[in-house]
Amino acid sequence: MSPSTTAKQASPAIGPAQIELLERLCNAVAVSGDEREVRAIVLKELEGVADQIQVDALGNVLAARRASQPGALRVMLAAHMDEVGMMLMEEEEAGVFKFETIGGIDQRQLPGKAVLVGKDHLPGVIGVRPIHFYSAFAELETIPVEELRIDLGPENGKKAKPGQRATFATRFWQAGPSLIAKALDNRLGVATLIELVRRPPENVELLAAFTVQEEVGLRGARVAAFALNPDLAIAVDSTPANDLPAWDGSENVSYNTRLGMGPAIYLADRGTLSDPRLIRHLAATGDALDIPYQFRQAGGGGTDAGAIHRQRTGIPSVSVSVPGRYAHTAASIARRQDWENTLALLYHTLERLTPVLLEADR
Amino acid sequence: MPDIKAFLKTLLSLPGTSGFEDPVREVIAEAWRPLVDELHTSPIGSLHGLRKGSGDMPRQRILLMAHMDAIGLIVTRIVDGFLRITDARVMDSRILPGQPVIVHGRRPVPGVIVLPSPALLPPTIGKGGMVDREHLFVDTGLPAEEVSQLIRIGDPVSFAQAPLDLSDDVLAGHSLDNRASVAALTACLEELQRLRCSWDVWAVASVQEEETLGGAFTSAFSIRPDLAVAIDVTFGKGPGSPNDYRTFELGKGLTLGWGSNVHPGLYRRFKDLAEELELPYFVELMPKSSGTDAMAMQVIAEGIPTIVLGIPCRYLHTPVEMVSMKDITRAGHLMAEFIARLDADFVQNLSLEVEL
Numbered sequence: 001m002s003p004s005t006t007a008k009q010a011s012p013a014i015g016p017a018q019i020e021l022l023e024r025l026c027n028a029v030a031v032s033g034d035e036r037e038v039r040a041i042v043l044k045e046l047e048g049v050a051d052q053i054q055v056d057a058l059g060n061v062l063a064a065r066r067a068s069q070p071g072a073l074r075v076m077l078a079a080h081m082d083e084v085g086m087m088l089m090e091e092e093e094a095g096v097f098k099f100e101t102i103g104g105i106d107q108r109q110l111p112g113k114a115v116l117v118g119k120d121h122l123p124g125v126i127g128v129r130p131i132h133f134y135s136a137f138a139e140l141e142t143i144p145v146e147e148l149r150i151d152l153g154p155e156n157g158k159k160a161k162p163g164q165r166a167t168f169a170t171r172f173w174q175a176g177p178s179l180i181a182k183a184l185d186n187r188l189g190v191a192t193l194i195e196l197v198r199r200p201p202e203n204v205e206l207l208a209a210f211t212v213q214e215e216v217g218l219r220g221a222r223v224a225a226f227a228l229n230p231d232l233a234i235a236v237d238s239t240p241a242n243d244l245p246a247w248d249g250s251e252n253v254s255y256n257t258r259l260g261m262g263p264a265i266y267l268a269d270r271g272t273l274s275d276p277r278l279i280r281h282l283a284a285t286g287d288a289l290d291i292p293y294q295f296r297q298a299g300g301g302g303t304d305a306g307a308i309h310r311q312r313t314g315i316p317s318v319s320v321s322v323p324g325r326y327a328h329t330a331a332s333i334a335r336r337q338d339w340e341n342t343l344a345l346l347y348h349t350l351e352r353l354t355p356v357l358l359e360a361d362r
Numbered sequence: 363m364p365d366i367k368a369f370l371k372t373l374l375s376l377p378g379t380s381g382f383e384d385p386v387r388e389v390i391a392e393a394w395r396p397l398v399d400e401l402h403t404s405p406i407g408s409l410h411g412l413r414k415g416s417g418d419m420p421r422q423r424i425l426l427m428a429h430m431d432a433i434g435l436i437v438t439r440i441v442d443g444f445l446r447i448t449d450a451r452v453m454d455s456r457i458l459p460g461q462p463v464i465v466h467g468r469r470p471v472p473g474v475i476v477l478p479s480p481a482l483l484p485p486t487i488g489k490g491g492m493v494d495r496e497h498l499f500v501d502t503g504l505p506a507e508e509v510s511q512l513i514r515i516g517d518p519v520s521f522a523q524a525p526l527d528l529s530d531d532v533l534a535g536h537s538l539d540n541r542a543s544v545a546a547l548t549a550c551l552e553e554l555q556r557l558r559c560s561w562d563v564w565a566v567a568s569v570q571e572e573e574t575l576g577g578a579f580t581s582a583f584s585i586r587p588d589l590a591v592a593i594d595v596t597f598g599k600g601p602g603s604p605n606d607y608r609t610f611e612l613g614k615g616l617t618l619g620w621g622s623n624v625h626p627g628l629y630r631r632f633k634d635l636a637e638e639l640e641l642p643y644f645v646e647l648m649p650k651s652s653g654t655d656a657m658a659m660q661v662i663a664e665g666i667p668t669i670v671l672g673i674p675c676r677y678l679h680t681p682v683e684m685v686s687m688k689d690i691t692r693a694g695h696l697m698a699e700f701i702a703r704l705d706a707d708f709v710q711n712l713s714l715e716v717e718l
Contacts, residue, residue, distance in 0.1 A: 092601075095528075096600070096601055106459075106477070107490070108456065108459055108477060108490065108492070108493065109459050109460045109477070111454075111456050111457045111680075112454075112456075112457030112458075112461060112677075112680040112681055112682055113460060113682070114523055114524075114526055114534070114681075114682055123526040123527065123528060123534070124526075124528070125526065125534050125677065125682035125684065126682070127600065127601060127602060127676055127677030127680055127682050127684065128454060128456065128457060128602050128677060128680055129602035129603055130597060130602075130603065130677065130678035130679055130680075131452050131453060131454040131678075131679050132452065132597070132653075132678065132679070133597075133603065133604060140454065140455070140456060140492055141491075141492050142456070142490055142491060142492045143456060147602070148601075149601035149602075151600065151601060151676070151684065152528060153528030153529050153531075153532035153534075153684070154529075154532070154613075155528070155529035155530070155531065155532065156528050156529050156532075168460070169526075170462065173472060175471075175472060175473075175502055175503035176503060176504040176505065176508060177503070177504075177505065178503030178504070179503075180472075180474065180503050240479070242478070242479040242481070242482065244444060244476070244478045244479070244482055244499060244501075245441045245442050245444060245482070246478075246481075246482045247478070247482060247483055247484055247497055248484070252481075252482060253481075254479070254481040254482075256479075325476070325501065326460070326474070326476050326477075326501075329459070329460040329476075329477075330460035330461070330462070330474075331460060331462060331474040333474070333501060333503050
């Protein structure tokens with residue numbers, strides 16, 4: 001069947017192979033600035049699939065799929081490979097290291113956690129002063145990260161050194177409809193992009209950027225967008241769902257997004273005002289095909305779109321995220337169904353894209 | 363059972379919070395069965411193993427006790443599928459956010475303890491402020507309907523952190539308090555297979571130490587020993603802990619308690635034996651009380667000469683407690699050698715007129 005006769009295709013689905021890929025991606029350690037493990041998975045998964053693939057100077061993986069027709073829109077999809085974590089800074093005593101955090105980690109998430117250090121994934125722990133040494137619970141305050149240590153024990157400590165990165169040791173698991181892991185932000189985006197490169201809509205030129213250093217300043221996306229020079233861009237990420245009950249039973253009005261309500265379309269965040277034409281097109285696609293979606297509450301946070309839309313002479317950009325609870329902690333939670341709907345919405349949004357869209361008024 | 367570390371890692375992977383010790387008791391019982399002559403469970407769940415001595419009846423008895431219960435949490439309320447929790451006893455709420463747990467409902471349900479976003483917390487907490495456990499939730503990832511079918515108020519919640527091998531010698535994980543001592547006690551029973559001893563040896567894995575000492579009171583009453591040994595973990599030196607007389611370096615020896623819970627003569631015999639065997643030890647000063655099962659055993663019936671042995675452990679009462687296997691092995695060896703030397707006159711020669 002030639003591409004020109006292809007009717008609307010079914011979007012790629014989330015099956016056991018996709019879950020297994022996500023599991024590998026989440027269990028990999030790739031703290032901002034050292035994305036090797038995730039990059040290796042991406043390169044392997046896309047070997048022989050992409051029409052063109054390269055690793056740039058910062059470590060981004062740029063993979064292209066050509067369109068079936070000339071004159072097609074050049075669409076950049078960006079998903080960051082890096083995760084928040086820590087760096088060992090100084091050995092204080094045998095196997096005990098001072099450390100700093102990399103990316104936005106709430107220091108209240110650190111005490112009492114197991115971590116993995118360096119490329120050999122050396123296990124370590126972040127312990128605390130035993131509760132027995134406090135005279136009253138009233139003494140307890142948030143422990144500043146300066147007072148915490150990563151402890152690898154004296155023997156394994158010899159194999160670690162300052163400069164190595166660390167992250168939470170949590171392993172991926174599934175619970176009913178949920179996916180639970182560290183770094184679902186943004187291995188969900190990486191896995192989504194891998195699926196789209198494997199089965200791209202053929203009407204657009206797909207420029208996939210698996211970016212580095214998003215969590216420390218959108219650096220990978222900035223140079224990737226320059227190199228790819230697309231007509232438009234979509235950042236694919238994971239955004240917080242703060243959809244828990246309020247402490248006093250009042251209505252939760254600042255949920256950001258909600259699990260189970262579908263992909264989150266960004267209107268505005270701290271770094272980007274999404275292109276209204278792209279917002280409308282995403283919503284129209286969801287409405288036409290009965291794919292659930294939600295609008296992310298406008299406010300803080302940011303994605304690679306913050307760097308991409310300001311590149312060169314300006315690139316119309318939007319972000320679409322899989323909602324996830326407890327980002328940047330040892331264990332975040334997302335719904336498999338939201339992921340599948342995100343993949344479907346992105347696929348069909350691309351499939352329905354034509355150059356006319358960018359000629360319309362904002 | 364040749365590998366005491368493998369056994370300990372098995373114990374660390376089991377639930378068994380105070381009052382809900384069944385899962386861990388079953389595994390300890392299996393390990394002890396070939397090592398003892400009799401095995402019983404007390405009315406409140408402590409495990410009693412008897413290894414009969416070779417002396418004439420009525421034989422004297424020594425009781426070796428390590429508590430098998432672990433600190434944990436309990437479900438107090440269910441709100442839209444999210445669980446509110448309280449801790450059973452001494453636990454620092456600051457270790458809880460992001461902590462993987464297992465809720466022991468109609469089936470074991472894994473979950474994670476979570477910190478709600480600032481807008482969902484009392485404004486008094488402020489940005490980045492410490493959040494007490496009453497404002498944390500457990501999120502199981504399951505829909506609310508399924509949660510209400512599986513989980514009820516009162517269900518225990520245990521830590522799910524897997525044991526971590528930090529080297530051949532150093533092990534980290536939850537419930538090393540006091541499964542480390544259960545492992546030491548098991549190592550002692552193994553060593554006794556090769557030793558001749560005249561006294562009866564009662565090994566007890568006690569319940570509810572972290573709450574009420576209920577296991578220690580009742581097992582000591584039921585066994586009515588002539589001597590009692592409490593084996594528990596004690597404070598390891600390390601980050602966050604005071605670097606003074608209250609803490610002990612990991613891997614450098616077990617501790618012998620000295621203070622009002624400890625019979626001075628019994629302390630002296632253990633100290634002399636440790637020196638004879640060239641086993642390194644620290645003296646742990648316990649001026650008022652030891653915070654162990656010894657507090658209960660000492661005052662049973664007419665009173666029992668009691669001692670406290672300690673295994674240094676970092677980060678006590680967190681899911682990342684840390685011990686050295688060497689100290690566990692030493693504790694097992696010291697107890698076994700002590701038992702092998704017990705004779706009929708031991709107790710009547712035990713003197714209170716002893717200096718440190």
